[in-house]
Amino acid sequence: MSGRAGVTTPSLYKHVRSLAELRALVSARVMNDIADRAGRAVLGRSADEAIRAFMTAWRHYARQHPHRYSAVLQSPDPRTAEAGTRLVDIITAALRAYGLEDSAAIHAARCLRAAVHGFAVLEAQDAFGLPENLDDSYELLIRMTVAGLRAPH
Secondary structure: OHHHHOOOHHHHOOOOOOHHHHHHHHHHHHHHHHHHHHHHHHOOOOHHHHHHHHHHHHHHHHHHOHHHHHOOOOOOOHHHHHHHHHHHHHHHHHHHHHOOOHHHHHHHHHHHHHHHHHHHHHHHOOOOOOOOOHHHHHHHHHHHHHHHHHOOO
């Protein structure tokens, strides 16, 4: 990272206090980037189109920036939590089209995140060893997710 910033590794710590803070800053940036992309993707869309756009934008980010994506911390750092809240707000707004609000929307958002994140992590780690096309698999995941959201709750 110091090389990309144009400084030596020791000089990097003049800008951040510790490796933990650096990781938290990177994590917050990644979450903000994903929230920005997801927000743009769902803008003007609703229901199935919004879910498809959200899932596609998230996966695209993870594929485009696998190292950044792997740096997302699951920590209580306020900067990452704030970006995570933005992401939750985007998806829960899209979920209203399915009649999901309050706790039901949070449960659905968790399931959606688990599906997208799980696929993205497995894909980044080359953990899908069979020859079937991953885009086809992801398309099926999107269709299954949308079908699940349309099912009676």
